[in-house]
Amino acid sequence: SPAPLVQAFPLPSLPRKQPTVLVVCGPAQNGAIGLVCARHLRIFVGIFLPSSSSSSLSSHGPQRCLSATQDYEPTIFYPKRSPDPLYRDFTTQCEKMDIPFLSYLPTEVQLINDAYNAVVDAVLGAEAELGEGRGPCAGILATLKHVRIPIVSLDVPSGWDVEAGSSSGISPDVLVSLMAPKQCARRFLGRQHFVAGRFVPYDVQKKFELNPPKYPGTECVVAL
Amino acid sequence: GPTGTHSVPRQEEAQAIDQELFTEYRFSVDQLMELAGLSCATAIAKAYPPSSFTKSQPAVLVVCGPGNNGGDGLVCARHLKMFGYEPTVYYPKRPNKPLFEGLTTQCQKMDIPFLAEFPAEAALIDELYGLVVDAIFGFSFKGAVREPFSSILSTLEHITVPIASIDIPSGWDVEKGKADGLQPDMLISLTAPKKAAMHFAGRYHFLGGRFVPAALQEKYALNLPSYPGTDCVLQLT
Secondary structure (H helix, E strand, C coil): CHHHHHHHCCHHHCCCCCCEEEEEECCCHHHHHHHHHHHHHHHCEEEECCHHHHHHHHHCCHHHCCCEEEECEEEEECCCCCCCHHHHHHHHHHHHCCCCEECCCCCCHHHHHHHCCEEEEECCCCCCCCCCCCCCCHHHHHHHCCCCCCEEEECCCCCCECCCECCCCCCCCEEEEECCCCHHHHHCCCCEEEEECCCCCHHHHHHCCCCCCCCCCCCCEEEC | CCCCCCCCCCHHHHHHHHHHHHHCCCCCHHHHHHHHHHHHHHHHHHHCCHHHCCCCCCEEEEEECCCHHHHHHHHHHHHHHHCCCEEEEECCCCCCCHHHHHHHHHHHHCCCCECCCCCCCHHHHHHHCCEEEEECCCCCCCCCCCCCHHHHHHHHCCCCCCEEEECCCCCCECCCECCCCCCCCEEEEECCCCHHHHHCCCCEEEEECCCCCHHHHHHCCCCCCCCCCCCCEEECC
């Protein structure tokens, strides 16, 4: 899941000085995927240049520019932690890797816009039953609806109906469909749509008529 | 290639790093084995793409030992299948644990054949397969090689198709190597190259297992070179 973030937002393109990313994790599986994503973001290193140097990137190779290797700097907001032992271990892994966990999400969206380059929406997945306006995630989603920085949604834009989508919900810039696009992906209007989760055996693909696109080479994501 | 020296972990240190990942960081064996096996398949696909096989199909024999190295091999076989190869597994000694039973089932359900017998002669392996993955023994290996692996290694020492070894060429002393032992064409070092890697003389040396947190790398002075972008492998030679 972090690979699409890196493909859609390579480090040199990020506008802020530090490559900060806010990962918002819900209480169930979608949130757990967000935790794993955050951990891998912490390990992904790229050549990071402050944005004013971007013009020199085209005329010289990265080695000849003043640059630093830098990982993405994820921060996690995970208000309702799952009791599942596997997910608790994912949390420990993130904590031990010095990924900060916010104690609250600012309702003042400008604070989020200023502090982060992008938001990973790992709040609700296809299993969520309650729509955006109800349930414990309603407040979070109300805030995310108003951020001006790009949102990357994991599997389903949180709060959307998995089939019908949503006319007034959050509007992600990037959607990462897991295994195969869900019906609501037809309503996705953002910039980039990826499929990830290259592990579905062929017989399962056929049985459920998933028809995933062909992954290039050894890539674990494919852009649609 | 990478410049500068890095600390090459000894067997005890490599085991200590693993222990810390499990006890302090709470990684599960499943998690790390999946990432390790995926690294192996990815490295193999980079060095020996399916189009490079001279046989009609990109057939690969994956020989799995009785421990975690064998588990890495099972994960590798499954990802090789997803990458378009035709892997076959030989797995004579299977631990009675859910992890390995699950990995075996995943391979079987993906129509990866499991041989009942090891090919009797090196020439037969050369005929049937374009590559052999050595997933027999890893960095925890100590002591004498027991059957059936002793005979298997003898046969593998006479094949002409390339061998890709996972972490340590099987049968080698994990620090000193084995001059008259297996001579793999590829080595995929997991987490960090071990001392034995200094004796590796094959064409391709890859680093895999991209999961060691920065703090652990510093603690053990691993000084690993940077992986490119989001790649899960790094070609060292």
